[in-house]
Amino acid sequence: MSTWLSQLSEISPFSAWIFSFVEFEIPLALAMLISVAIYWIWFFSPALYLFEYIDKKLSADMQMRIGPKESGSFGFLQHLANRIKWFTKEDLVSGGLGTSWGPVLSVFCLFVAMSALPTSEEWVVSNVDNSLLLVVLGLFFTRYFLYWAAFSTKEISEISSFRLLGQNAYYLLPVFLSVSAAAIVCGTDNLVEIVRFQGGMPWNWIVLHNPGTFVSAIGLFWSIHLWISRAPFDFTENAVDREHGYKQAYSSHWLGVFHFIEYGALYLGMALIVVLYLGAGRTPFSLEYFGRASSIIQFLIFFLKTLALTLLSIWLRWSLPQLKADQIFKFSWKFLVPLNLAGLMMSALWMSWHMGKGFWWFHG
Amino acid sequence: MADGMISLVSRIYRDLKKSLSATFPYLMGSSEMYREATEEYPDRVSARMPEDLPTRYRGFLANDINVCSGCRYCADVCPNECINIETEPGPERNVSWVSVFDVDHSKCMFCGLCVEVCPTNSLTHTREYQGSVYKLEDLVFSFGKDWATKEMKEQWLKDQAASDAKLDELAIYERSPLGAALKKSKSKDKP
Numbered sequence A: 001m002s003t004w005l006s007q008l009s010e011i012s013p014f015s016a017w018i019f020s021f022v023e024f025e026i027p028l029a030l031a032m033l034i035s036v037a038i039y040w041i042w043f044f045s046p047a048l049y050l051f052e053y054i055d056k057k058l059s060a061d062m063q064m065r066i067g068p069k070e071s072g073s074f075g076f077l078q079h080l081a082n083r084i085k086w087f088t089k090e091d092l093v094s095g096g097l098g099t100s101w102g103p104v105l106s107v108f109c110l111f112v113a114m115s116a117l118p119t120s121e122e123w124v125v126s127n128v129d130n131s132l133l134l135v136v137l138g139l140f141f142t143r144y145f146l147y148w149a150a151f152s153t154k155e156i157s158e159i160s161s162f163r164l165l166g167q168n169a170y171y172l173l174p175v176f177l178s179v180s181a182a183a184i185v186c187g188t189d190n191l192v193e194i195v196r197f198q199g200g201m202p203w204n205w206i207v208l209h210n211p212g213t214f215v216s217a218i219g220l221f222w223s224i225h226l227w228i229s230r231a232p233f234d235f236t237e238n239a240v241d242r243e244h245g246y247k248q249a250y251s252s253h254w255l256g257v258f259h260f261i262e263y264g265a266l267y268l269g270m271a272l273i274v275v276l277y278l279g280a281g282r283t284p285f286s287l288e289y290f291g292r293a294s295s296i297i298q299f300l301i302f303f304l305k306t307l308a309l310t311l312l313s314i315w316l317r318w319s320l321p322q323l324k325a326d327q328i329f330k331f332s333w334k335f336l337v338p339l340n341l342a343g344l345m346m347s348a349l350w351m352s353w354h355m356g357k358g359f360w361w362f363h364g
Numbered sequence B: 001m002a003d004g005m006i007s008l009v010s011r012i013y014r015d016l017k018k019s020l021s022a023t024f025p026y027l028m029g030s031s032e033m034y035r036e037a038t039e040e041y042p043d044r045v046s047a048r049m050p051e052d053l054p055t056r057y058r059g060f061l062a063n064d065i066n067v068c069s070g071c072r073y074c075a076d077v078c079p080n081e082c083i084n085i086e087t088e089p090g091p092e093r094n095v096s097w098v099s100v101f102d103v104d105h106s107k108c109m110f111c112g113l114c115v116e117v118c119p120t121n122s123l124t125h126t127r128e129y130q131g132s133v134y135k136l137e138d139l140v141f142s143f144g145k146d147w148a149t150k151e152m153k154e155q156w157l158k159d160q161a162a163s164d165a166k167l168d169e170l171a172i173y174e175r176s177p178l179g180a181a182l183k184k185s186k187s188k189d190k191p
Helices: A003-011 A013-019 A028-062 A078-088 A101-116 A131-144 A146-151 A157-186 A191-197 A211-227 A253-277 A288-317 A325-353 B002-028 B073-077 B113-117 B150-175 B177-189
Strands: B061-063 B083-089 B096-104 B123-125 B140-142
Touching (some): A003 A013, A013 A028, A028 A078, A028 A101, A028 A253, A028 A288, A028 B002, A078 A253, A101 A131, A101 A146, A101 A253, A131 A146, A131 A157, A131 A191, A131 A253, A157 A191, A157 A211, A191 A253, A211 A253, A211 A288, A211 A325, A288 B002, A325 B002, B083 B150, B113 B123
Antiparallel strands (some): B061 B123, B083 B096, B096 B140
16 A cells, blocks of 8 residues: 555545545545545435435335425436435525525535445545544534524524524433443444444444443434434424425525435434444445455445335434423423433443453444 | 243244234235225326216306307406407307417316306316326317308308398388388489
8 A cells, every 4th residue: 555545545545435436545534525525425415315315215104195206217316316405496595695604614514424434344535533523513513503594694594593492402312322332332432433333234333242231222323313402302394384494595506505414314323323323334244355346345334234224214204203492401401411311320330340341242 | 030031032023923913914915995096197097087076066167059159257257367268250240269278277267157157058078187288288179160261251241241231231121111212312313
């Protein structure tokens, strides 16, 4: 491996994987830009697209209707048609207000979180030492900058911006508590190390390492639903007067941006659970035979697991009634925080008692 | 506090199980109760829809043009002026040739007044109601006898004039005392 490639693989293993197929050398920053674009276009975007399609069809199935069926042979191109529609509609701006930087910064933070999340052992666009913190903060700021989005339009959606800020009061603590359990078990903040710590079979995943992580995994699942304001916790958007909350004054491509933020954040949240607790992409057998294509196989396995979690999320959305604000606070502070705290403490106690080994079935 | 928390956890678990098991059959089931309730119009519509129509359902209008007398009652009574009628002298005497009878269904409100006043009962309602077209002009239904050419109409006028002349002749020469006298004098003049 040339020095340029080894330099590149230190900061971005995914770029090194992409550029190991070519022979020339380009500046490192340019290589990383190109690899981010490739990662987004070829891997993240189709995953989101497929998630979109399955979401629509599955929701329709549960609601005794059919879902998209006209565009594409069985409605497969419906999301593409939606995207075209978003870009070709008129962008109505009320009261002389210009573009709001809020959604743009949200998307940027989402990209930061996306690039720090490993989808296989080799595929992480930016391998920083505390990538767990980067992903969590990236997702947090994604949600946070939406407050700016609502505030700048100065209409009734301003109220929902304050609700968004108020959301900070109930989702932060459960999230940080539940991701810490996995970090404690692996002893590192680096998500790639956490992926390598786990094995292929379900009993080698961190979720079954000790009872604490099992509880924390469930807690993280609920915390992410609270975080993304997904039903049943979407009280910022569900009332008639709130009218989609912060999205009210936006039209055309901004709807696409908000849609991407919401679904992308959900997908990334579920991906975080898969990476931390469910053994992202690891296989029980060795993948040396496939060489460089082993990453693709790992990515597929990771994608299937994330998809399963998102399907569960869709199922929950249509099964549970929406909670009121005070019920959400109660759920967060009286159920989630104790649950995640118990999980964290159990993991910590287990680790110190058993000298860092898991259950008898965990080989790592 | 611990038992309050345990009861909270068990309540949450119980409610979750109840909600999820309520939607699960709709996710997995394919029996009649859990299948989709939508009809895919117009691809797969349930066959019972035409029978569901009431007996005196007022659908699109249809005119039996061979019975229609061209009296224009329907056009006069129509509140929206949907019906456009043009008549001409036809091949038979005292029978109109309805060359244009256009019903503009884009204006029609299906009130049924035109059908009520039709003296010959040629104008009726059908039970058709599906009127999705690509151009608005496709909703104008024409029933008129527009296949008569100019030569045919001129021929008819000539035929009418000829038969009129014949009848006139018949009327004057055959059926009045003066005509009998004229006929005698005419035949006396002829060589």
